Amino acid sequence: MARIKLQEENSNNNEIKKIFDEIKKKTGGNVPPAYRAFGLQKHILQANWNKTKRILSEGNLLHSLKESIALAVSAENKCHFCVKIHQNNLLKQGFSQKDIDQIKEAKSKDKKIDFILKFCVQATKNPHQISDNDFKTLRNFNYSDEDILEILTTMEMYTGYNKIIVALDLKLND
Numbered sequence: 001m002a003r004i005k006l007q008e009e010n011s012n013n014n015e016i017k018k019i020f021d022e023i024k025k026k027t028g029g030n031v032p033p034a035y036r037a038f039g040l041q042k043h044i045l046q047a048n049w050n051k052t053k054r055i056l057s058e059g060n061l062l063h064s065l066k067e068s069i070a071l072a073v074s075a076e077n078k079c080h081f082c083v084k085i086h087q088n089n090l091l092k093q094g095f096s097q098k099d100i101d102q103i104k105e106a107k108s109k110d111k112k113i114d115f116i117l118k119f120c121v122q123a124t125k126n127p128h129q130i131s132d133n134d135f136k137t138l139r140n141f142n143y144s145d146e147d148i149l150e151i152l153t154t155m156e157m158y159t160g161y162n163k164i165i166v167a168l169d170l171k172l173n174d
Helices: 014-027 033-038 042-057 063-076 080-092 097-104 111-125 132-140 145-168
Strands: none
Touching: 014 033, 014 042, 033 042, 033 145, 042 063, 042 145, 063 080, 063 097, 063 111, 063 145, 080 097, 080 145, 111 132, 111 145, 132 145
16 A cells, blocks of 8 residues: 555546546556656646656657666566556567566667666666766667667656655555
């Protein structure tokens, strides 16, 4: 059970209700517990929803790579709630369970993806250990500076969500 009271989906606040309706439409179901927690403060809900929408739907990186980054950092941060969500999202995108299990360990048979997952886990754990050579390797894989920023921003967003979700002890059924 969550450590704080979550916003009800049928909020009387029209601005929150509007965002919740958009989230429900996007997810095809209920408002996830993390967004119901964010919904306690309209500006936090709005900021996090806008950030999620923009990062996932814009930029150069494939959505599947962003989901893979989310899964790898969520596993590293021991956010079991997030691991389940991102596993399911990758399954819906046609990934095999074997590939998903590898991604959870920040591994991939694709050398580029493998490096990105390890890079993101390192950035999550200890960004001070990222080196200039790591950036050189990303560039050698034909990732631009804009792509590298997108990789790091995706990692940062999910790492931040992981920490909030774990601290609040959110469960999928909250």
